[in-house]
Amino acid sequence: MVRHSRARRSDCPIGFTLDIFGDRWSLLILRDVLTRAKSRFREFAAEERIATNVLAERLERLEGAGLLTRANDPSDARQFVYRPTRAAIDLLPVVVEMAYWGAMHDPETGAPREFVEAYEADRQALLAGMRAALTAGS
Amino acid sequence: MVRHSRARRSDCPIGFTLDIFGDRWSLLILRDVLTRAKSRFREFAAEERIATNVLAERLERLEGAGLLTRANDPSDARQFVYRPTRAAIDLLPVVVEMAYWGAMHDPETGAPREFVEAYEADRQALLAGMRAALTAGS
DNA sequence: GTACATCACTTGCATAATGCAAGTGATGCG
DNA sequence: CGCATCACTTGCATTATGCAAGTGATGTAC
Structure with missing residues (x-):
């Protein structure tokens, strides 16, 4: 088989x-x-x-x-x-980039404005914050 | 249907x-x-x-x-x-992040070392270079 | 210009993945 | 004790994918 x-x-x-x-x-x-x-x-x-x-x-x-x-x-x-x-958390950049691309190219996106603003203002800080939220309880 | x-x-x-x-x-x-x-x-x-x-x-x-x-x-x-x-070129960050994740987590990756080094040295420059290569002929 | 190779696909069909609805057994809860 | 909820299973229809063999248009060597 x-x-x-x-x-x-x-x-x-x-x-x-x-x-x-x-x-x-x-x-x-x-x-x-x-x-x-x-x-x-x-x-x-x-x-x-x-x-x-x-x-x-x-x-x-x-x-x-x-x-x-x-x-x-x-x-x-x-x-x-x-x-x-940890390997999954390392995927955050992929997820974030996909979300940002969708937010930019989806005419009727439901992406929160705050996400786009945070991304454009400081991508690294956005990622660090998301990572911290996931690592908090361990 | x-x-x-x-x-x-x-x-x-x-x-x-x-x-x-x-x-x-x-x-x-x-x-x-x-x-x-x-x-x-x-x-x-x-x-x-x-x-x-x-x-x-x-x-x-x-x-x-x-x-x-x-x-x-x-x-x-x-x-x-x-x-x-242009929309496809905007996907470069997604592609690059997926490649980097794979390079980091695939035990037998075929990822070129130079890609990993370029990414870690200066992600923005790597993306700019790839983008420039695609935009060159237009 | 005739024969053959190569191009981007199609077509037909087998197999695998997915969707859907209805279970099932274990556990929580009043 | 009786019923609701939990994480799944099961059976089956539908859809997507894989595979091999075309097909017509075009390039190419002679």
């Missing part, structure tokens, strides 16, 4: 990157974890229209790829807490 | 961005156009293992999305020349 889906297809670092989250949903999940403080299955399932079976598979794969950790929620044994790893 | 594939699914600028090239191939095509000076169908088809039918559809969609232009090749009537638009 041949696995086409996730075989390595390129020696290029961009190809490598796309092998990990070059699909519709993985990066949206990472966006939620990185910029919206989401950490639970139901939170990911809520906002976007991702099917739960696909979500389950993506979370498992992102965990396997070393981008998310999955821990028991001490306050509710039914739930799990997904958190970004 | 309902089109699921490319309907807008999010008001987030990242969602918008992923609607345009949130698939395996679109961004690789853009990478080729933006960083490898590729401009013809056969050049795109050559390096990666993209099926020609998928490539044809992607080129058409990227043109429709305003990221590529398609022009006749004056020296060969069989060929067309695909070039990035």
Whole structure:
């Protein structure tokens, strides 16, 4: 049986990157974890229209790829807490650049003005602030 | 008939961005156009293992999305020349950040050392240089 | 100008990924 | 105890992708 889906297809670092989250949903999940403080299955399932079976598979794969950790929620044994790893936090620049590009080129963007202003004023500070928010509780 | 594939699914600028090239191939095509000076169908088809039918559809969609232009090749009537638009050139930061992330986290990356060094030494200068190379002939 | 190669695609079909709706078992809660 | 909620599964229809083999227009060598 041949696995086409996730075989390595390129020696290029961009190809490598796309092998990990070059699909519709993985990066949206990472966006939620990185910029919206989401950490639970139901939170990911809520906002976007991702099917739960696909979500389950993506979370498992992102965990396997070393981008998310999955821990028991001490306050509710039914739930799990997904958190970004260092590698995922390193993706912040990618997420920020994609958001900025979308904000610039989407005629009806929902991008908050404050994000655009913060980016244009001081990109490094914006990134540092976002990174700090993610590293705070560790 | 309902089109699921490319309907807008999010008001987030990242969602918008992923609607345009949130698939395996679109961004690789853009990478080729933006960083490898590729401009013809056969050049795109050559390096990666993209099926020609998928490539044809992607080129058409990227043109429709305003990221590529398609022009006749004056020296060969069989060929067309695909070039990035301003919007595509604006994607350089995204491409560069993805490449850098891949270079940092891919254990067997094929990323050229010079790229990593240039990025770490002066990201802005790297981007300016890449942008200048693309704008040169216009 | 005839034969052949090359170009950008198409076409037909098999396989894989995704979407959708309805479960399922474990746990929380009144 | 009864019901709601949690993180998933399962079955199946639909869509996207991969693969191999065309196709017509054009270039090129003889």
